[in-house]
Amino acid sequence: MPKAYTKLELKKGIEEKMQRHFGRSISEAKPEQVFRACVFLIRDIMSRKRFADNSKRGEGERQLHYMSLEFLLGRSLEKNAFNLGILPELRGAISDLGFDPDGVINVEPDAGLGNGGLGRLAACYLEALTTLNMPATGYSICYEYGIFKQKIIDGRQEELPDNWMEKGRSWLSQNIDEAKEVRFGGTLHKYWSEDGRMMVSHTDYTPVMAVPLDIAVVGYKTDHVNTLRLWSAQSPEPIDMDLFSRGEHIKALERRAMAEVITKVLYPADDNYEGKLLRLKQQYFFASATVQDIVGKHLSRHGTLSNFADLHVLHINDTHPTLAIAEFMRILLDEHGYEWDAAFDLVSRSFAYTNHTVMVEALERWPQRIISGLLPRIWEILCEINNRFCARVAEAFPGDPGKVAQMAVVWDGEVRMANLCAAVSYKINGVSALHTEILRSDVFKNFNALMPEKFVNVTNGIDHRRWLAQINPGLAELVKSLIGPGYLKNASDLTKLLKYTGDAAVLEGLARIKRENKERLSNLVFEASGIKADPDSVFDVQVKRLHEYKRQLLKVMHIISLYHRIIDNPDIEMRPVTFIFGAKAASSYRIAKQIIRLINSLAAEVNADPRVRGRIKIVFMENYRVTLAESLIPATEISEQISIAGKEASGTGNMKFMMNGALTIGTLDGANVEMAELVGRENIFIFGLLAEEAARLERSQSYNPLHLYDTNPRLRRVIDHLKSGFSDGVAYGDIADSLLFGQGGQRPDRYMLLADFEEYSRAFTRAMEAYDEPAGWNAASLVNIAKSGHFAADRSVSEYCGGIWGISPAGN
Ligand code: 26Q
Numbered sequence: 060m061p062k063a064y065t066k067l068e069l070k071k072g073i074e075e076k077m078q079r080h081f082g083r084s085i086s087e088a089k090p091e092q093v094f095r096a097c098v099f100l101i102r103d104i105m106s107r108k109r110f111a112d113n114s115k116r117g118e119g120e121r122q123l124h125y126m127s128l129e130f131l132l133g134r135s136l137e138k139n140a141f142n143l144g145i146l147p148e149l150r151g152a153i154s155d156l157g158f159d160p161d162g163v164i165n166v167e168p169d170a171g172l173g174n175g176g177l178g179r180l181a182a183c184y185l186e187a188l189t190t191l192n193m194p195a196t197g198y199s200i201c202y203e204y205g206i207f208k209q210k211i212i213d214g215r216q217e218e219l220p221d222n223w224m225e226k227g228r229s230w231l232s233q234n235i236d237e238a239k240e241v242r243f244g245g246t247l248h249k250y251w252s253e254d255g256r257m258m259v260s261h262t263d264y265t266p267v268m269a270v271p272l273d274i275a276v277v278g279y280k281t282d283h284v285n286t287l288r289l290w291s292a293q294s295p296e297p298i299d300m301d302l303f304s305r306g307e308h309i310k311a312l313e314r315r316a317m318a319e320v321i322t323k324v325l326y327p328a329d330d331n332y333e334g335k336l337l338r339l340k341q342q343y344f345f346a347s348a349t350v351q352d353i354v355g356k357h358l359s360r361h362g363t364l365s366n367f368a369d370l371h372v373l374h375i376n377d378t379h380p381t382l383a384i385a386e387f388m389r390i391l392l393d394e395h396g397y398e399w400d401a402a403f404d405l406v407s408r409s410f411a412y413t414n415h416t417v418m419v420e421a422l423e424r425w426p427q428r429i430i431s432g433l434l435p436r437i438w439e440i441l442c443e444i445n446n447r448f449c450a451r452v453a454e455a456f457p458g459d460p461g462k463v464a465q466m467a468v469v470w471d472g473e474v475r476m477a478n479l480c481a482a483v484s485y486k487i488n489g490v491s492a493l494h495t496e497i498l499r500s501d502v503f504k505n506f507n508a509l510m511p512e513k514f515v516n517v518t519n520g521i522d523h524r525r526w527l528a529q530i531n532p533g534l535a536e537l538v539k540s541l542i543g544p545g546y547l548k549n550a551s552d553l554t555k556l557l558k559y560t561g562d563a564a565v566l567e568g569l570a571r572i573k574r575e576n577k578e579r580l581s582n583l584v585f586e587a588s589g590i591k592a593d594p595d596s597v598f599d600v601q602v603k604r605l606h607e608y609k610r611q612l613l614k615v616m617h618i619i620s621l622y623h624r625i626i627d628n629p630d631i632e633m634r635p636v637t638f639i640f641g642a643k644a645a646s647s648y649r650i651a652k653q654i655i656r657l658i659n660s661l662a663a664e665v666n667a668d669p670r671v672r673g674r675i676k677i678v679f680m681e682n683y684r685v686t687l688a689e690s691l692i693p694a695t696e697i698s699e700q701i702s703i704a705g706k707e708a709s710g711t712g713n714m715k716f717m718m719n720g721a722l723t724i725g726t727l728d729g730a731n732v733e734m735a736e737l738v739g740r741e742n743i744f745i746f747g748l749l750a751e752e753a754a755r756l757e758r759s760q761s762y763n764p765l766h767l768y769d770t771n772p773r774l775r776r777v778i779d780h781l782k783s784g785f786s787d788g789v790a791y792g793d794i795a796d797s798l799l800f801g802q803g804g805q806r807p808d809r810y811m812l813l814a815d816f817e818e819y820s821r822a823f824t825r826a827m828e829a830y831d832e833p834a835g836w837n838a839a840s841l842v843n844i845a846k847s848g849h850f851a852a853d854r855s856v857s858e859y860c861g862g863i864w865g866i867s868p869a870g871n
Contacts, residue, residue, distance in 0.1 A: 064104070064145050069152035072100040085156050091226065093158050094136065094166035097149065098229040101139050105275040109284040112869075121369065121866045123195040124353055125185065126383060127376035128345060129178030129325070130199045130287060131206075132170040133685030135230055135274075136163075141529050142190075142279045168223045169684050170230075171205030172289075174329035175604045176711050177415050179685065180490075181376055183522040183711075184859075187852035189285045190278035190524075190548070192868035193860060198349045198380075200341060201231070201272045201289035202325040209643050209682045214659035214787065216644055216652055218327075231272040231289070239269045239355075240295065241347040243340065247435050259393050261436060267318040268293040269348030279524050279547060283869060290348045294318035328645040329604045330421045336429055343434055346383035349373075354390055364395060368408035372864045375412040375484065378423045378476035384410055384483050385440045393436070399443070411863050412480040412487050413517075415708050417494065417502050418608065423476040430474055441479070445469040448482045455509055466505050481506045481513070486863045490519045490709035491730040493750060497705060501754075515862055518730055519709040520855035523550050523848070526715045531693040533572035534719065534844070541565065550851030557845045566837035573696065573720060573840075580694035584639075590666060590678050596635035597830055600691055600716070601699035602683050605642035605651040608706040612654055612794065613812045614638070614699055615661060617820055619777045621675055622665055629670050634827055637676040639691065641683030650802075653794055655679070660785035667786065688712070693719045697826055700725035701819065703810040705750035707731075714850035720840040722829070724822050726815070730850070737846040742839040744829075746822035747815040756811065764808035765799050767816075774816055 064072075074085055076096035081088065088096075140146040150160040173179060181197065188195040207218040245264030252258050274287040294315035321340050326333070350373075357367055375381060384406060391402035416422070431438040445468040456462040464470065468479045481487055481503055489495030495516035499507045507514055524547055528535040538546060541559060546552035559565040577594040584592045592598070601614055618638055625631060640658050644651035662677035680687060698716030700707075700723050707729040717723060717734060725731040726747040735743050748756070756762045768775050778798060784790030793802065801807040808814075830836050848854075860866050 064143075064148055066148040066151040066155065069100065069145065069148050070155055072103075073097060073152060073156060076100050090158055090162050091166050093153065093156065094163050094226075095229050097136055097153070097163065101136065101143070102230070102232075102275065104143060104145075105139070105277055105284055108277065108282050109275060112282050112284050119370070120194055120869065121372065121864070123188065123193065123372055123374060123860075123864050123866050124198060124349070125181065125188075125195060125374045125376065126198045126346075126349055126380040127178070127181040128200060128342065128379040129173030129376075130170075130181045130185070130197060130289075131173030131175070131178030131685060132182050132274075132287075133179075133689070134164070134167045134169060136167050137529060138186075138525055139277055141524065142186075142277045144280050146529075166226060168221075168225075168227045169205070169686050170223055170227055171221055171684060172199060172202055172325060174206060174325070174327060176709070177377055180519060180711060183520065183525075183852040184856055185276050185285065185287060186278065186522045186525070187520070187856040188278075189276045189283055190281060191853060191856060191860070192278065192281055192283040192870070193285075193856070193866055194869040195285050195866070197276070197285070197287035198345070198352075199287065199289050200322050200325075200345050201291040202322055203291075204324040206325055206643065206684070207327055207646070211655075211659060211679060211681045214656045214663070214789070216655050218646055220324075230274050232274075234271045234273060237271050237352065238293075239348045239351045241267050241269050241344050243267065243343070243433055245435065247439070256396070259436060261393075265314075265318070266295050267321060267344060268295045269344060271348075271352070288349075288352070290322065290345055292319050292321035292344060327643070328647065330416055330418060330606060331645060331648065332421055332423050333647070334424070334426055334429065336433065339425060339429060339433060342379055343382050343386070343437070346380050347386050349380070350383050350386045350390060354387070364391065364397075364405065368405050371409060372866070373410050374859075374864070375410060375480060377413065377415045378480055381412075381423075381476045381480055382434070382437060384479060385437045385444070388440045388444070389436055392440070403444075403447075407483050408485055410480075410484045412484040414477065414480075414487060414489055414494075414498055414502070417497050417708065418706060424473040425476065427469065427472045427474065441474055442469060444479065444483070452505075452509070456505075462505055466509075477502075478506075485513065486515055487513050488515045488517045488859075488863060490517065491733065492516055492518060493705075493727075493732050494708040494729060497750070517855055517858045517863070518733055518850075519711050519714070520850050520852035521711055521714050521718070523547075523718060523851040523853075525689075526692070527718050527847075530689040531572075531576065531719055533575055534569075534693065537565075537568050537572060538844075546848065548853075550848035550853055553848035554845050556841055560838040560841050560845075563834070566834060566841065569720065569841055570833065570837050573694070576694040577696075580690055583690055584678055584680070587680060588678060590662075590676065592637045592639070592676055592678060593635060593673060596637045596673070596676065597696050597827070598637050598639065598694055599697040599699065600639045600641075600695040600721075601701075602639070602641035602680070602688060602691060603710075603712055605644040605648070605654060607650060607654075608810050609702045610810055610812055610815075611640065611642060611658070613701055613815065613819055614640075615654070615658060616774075616777045616812065616816060617823060618661065618665070618675065618677065619780050620773055620820065622661075622668075622671070623773070623776055623780075625671055625674060633674045634830065635674050635676070636827075637678060639678045639680060639695075641680040641687060641691065643683060650794070650797065653791065656789065657781070657791050657794065660787050660789050660791075664786040688715070692716055692721075695719065695721040696830070697721060698723045698725075700728070700731050701747070701815075702726060702728045703815070704728040704748055704753050706810070714847065717843045718847035718850065720844050722826065722836070722839055722843060724819075724826055733849070734846075737849055738839075738842050742842045744822040744826045746818040748811060753811060756814070760806075762806075762808070762811060762814065764811075764813040767813040768799055771813075771817070774813060 076099040153160040242264040269290040391397035542555040698721040700713040709729040724744040781791040781795045
């Protein structure tokens with residue numbers, strides 16, 4: 060068991076850090092310095108744990124290396140204190156020192172080293188792996204600037220740089236002696252060695268140093284500590300005084316800057332592939348440093364690579380780290396004298412791959428000329444992998460050359476990263492049952508025919524300690540009083556709550572907690588936007604990245620039609636609803652940005668219209684991020700999960716809302732399908748086309764939104780409203796056109812909003828009717844919480860450990 064710290068010990072510890080690092084006493088300190096003193100103290104506690112833990116680590120156990128270009132950590136002070144079991148003591152200590160604990164906690168910026176779901180998933184999994192005592196290391200990039208800060212100015216998204224390191228770097232510890240050199244460009248020379256083997260040497264390359272910055276990860280009430288290793292790019296060139304004096308310093312500085320730009324900024328495109336050279340440099344930089352690190356450590360311990368695959372699994376989080384496959388081949392062939400077959404055998408037993416998307420525009424395909432110029436040796440290796448794989452495919456499907464065309468890794472001047480992963484990894488998984496089924500039957504149909512044993516499903520999960528206990532202390536207290544604290548380690552215990560669905564006192568308690576959370580959020584909304592969100596209204600929330608397939612626009616269209624109803628019947632009785640949106644749009648995603656502006660135009664018109672009399676309020680919360688989600692989710696009553704079926708691989712926000720007692724209005728997409736199965740149709744509001752139906756409509760090209768527009772007057776009026784514009788004088792003809800006629804060569808209404816409009820509207824009405832009956836609503840809310848244990852990351856990670864990674868708890 061971990062050592063407990065008293066409030067007094069922590070107080071003394073903070074004072075000590077304050078003196079040591081800032082040379083001042085607490086009475087002279089600012090909250091920022093108190094925050095940093097707390098971080099230093101918590102880091103000490105974690106280091107002591109790590110030291111004790113390392114000595115227990117076995118030599119012969121398989122380890123996981125979770126490779127992800129994104130780890131969306133959010134804040135860490137409260138989280139780490141929570142997991143160490145000292146959060147109340149830390150808060151008490153800060154208070155006793157004369158500071159507001161929330162004020163100190165709020166100093167911390169989000170580590171926004173990710174875009175959204177995929178990055179947050181990585182963070183949740185590393186926490187769960189650590190809590191489960193699994194030997195695991197996370198690998199990523201230390202972006203100097205994380206996901207941009209969003210400001211809404213005149214209704215429009217503006218992007219500001221997110222300089223998180225300024226205050227957030229206190230968690231990082233640099234390990235310069237473990238830096239690695241990564242090589243770009245250059246020339247290859249082939250020659251024969253004395254024993255008749257072909258050798259490759261690489262000259263004139265541009266070296267870049269990868270310096271590791273480590274973050275310690277603690278699990279919940281365990282002594283186990285893991286590491287998240289973030290690579291930062293540095294130029295190996297010293298500032299050359301000679302060049303300086305010869306006036307060539309600008310050139311030298313230019314070269315330095317070129318290297319260091321690699322880890323400057325996270326690409327803010329989410330689910331949308333852009334073939335940018337700098338992004339490829341990030342990917343190779345990351346892949347090479349990581350594989351060198353893992354191989355180097357293995358060699359220094361074992362002196363041979365022959366047992367590598369027994370002791371390591373490299374997990375590829377989507378295709379972004381895929382170059383690691385080719386890089387490992389390069390290291391084995393060129394640096395360790397391996398023959399191709401032996402090297403390939405080793406590599407193909409070492410990698411596993413998770414796919415997170417079925418959207419064709421998100422599948423990474425890198426142009427051959429970019430890869431061959433930047434990474435000449437990697438390009439050769441990719442070609443060789445491709446040749447051998449295509450030969451295998453041709454043999455497996457004789458007389459069907461189309462199969463080679465579909466499955467090739469290099470084709471038509473492009474490298475297809477997903478095909479490379481599928482060809483080489485020993486396991487491929489989707490992130491929900493439906494998504495995995497679509498991978499098997501559609502995206503990777505041919506691969507599934509050739510090697511069905513590779514495909515598995517692991518439905519996503521979330522860190523329920525953060526997303527329930529930490530962010531919703533009121534609910535956590537209630538749950539603990541009913542079923543004890545065991546659920547924190549064993550989330551399936553939450554089902555024990557089911558026996559209280561008829562207990563009026565419990566349901567009232569649940570309602571009271573929601574009410575308090577709504578009041579808190581209402582204050583936050585008012586501070587942020589000046590809008591009064593009435594805690595007596597229903598809080599209906601859609602927060603996620605802005606993407607057409609997620610259909611924020613469908614919700615907008617529905618709100619417009621509610622607004623029309625009020626205009627037509629000014630006295631109509633309608634339960635007041637506050638509609639809350641939060642979303643960042645990728646900087647280059649034009650339509651997504653227009654939709655943000657549209658939400659703000661609509662909000663301005665509706666919120667100011669005296670006829671509405673508070674029955675509808677619309678709030679766009681700027682800069683949606685992990686920390687904002689932590690305030691929004693506990694206060695939400697209706698969770699909107701309304702993507703077109705078949706396109707949202709899983710969703711993880713849906714799980715967070717469910718766990719906090721919101722009821723979902725959703726399509727049968729991603730993990731919503733499993734949510735509906737768990738809670739039953741009476742406890743979720745399902746609507747819309749099924750994935751099969753949507754796919755069939757798309758294939759047959761028979762979908763005709765114009766017909767719906769012509770025949771449904773309510774819908775027509777909504778779209779006409781978009782065209783004619785809002786009280787701020789802004790009209791959205793482009794959006795209306797893309798729905799009715801298609802834009803830029805796209806089919807009209809690609810994501811079938813019009814097809815689902817009526818059913819969505821009915822689902823919302825059903826939800827409002829259910830809300831009219833508080834006991835029933837609260838019972839449904841409790842059922843959702845009780846069944847949400849299935850979506851704990853602990854469950855997902857255990858499935859990965861058993862079914863994919865083959866790892867077990869450290870020291871066992
Ligand atoms: C690729 C190439 C170049 C630049 C950027 C990218 C890129 C970056 C991020 C492509 C995709 C992403 C992120 C994808 C993502 O977050 N997918 C989501 O993953 C979640 C976790 O599995 C799922 O729940 C969501 O359904 C899925 O959309």
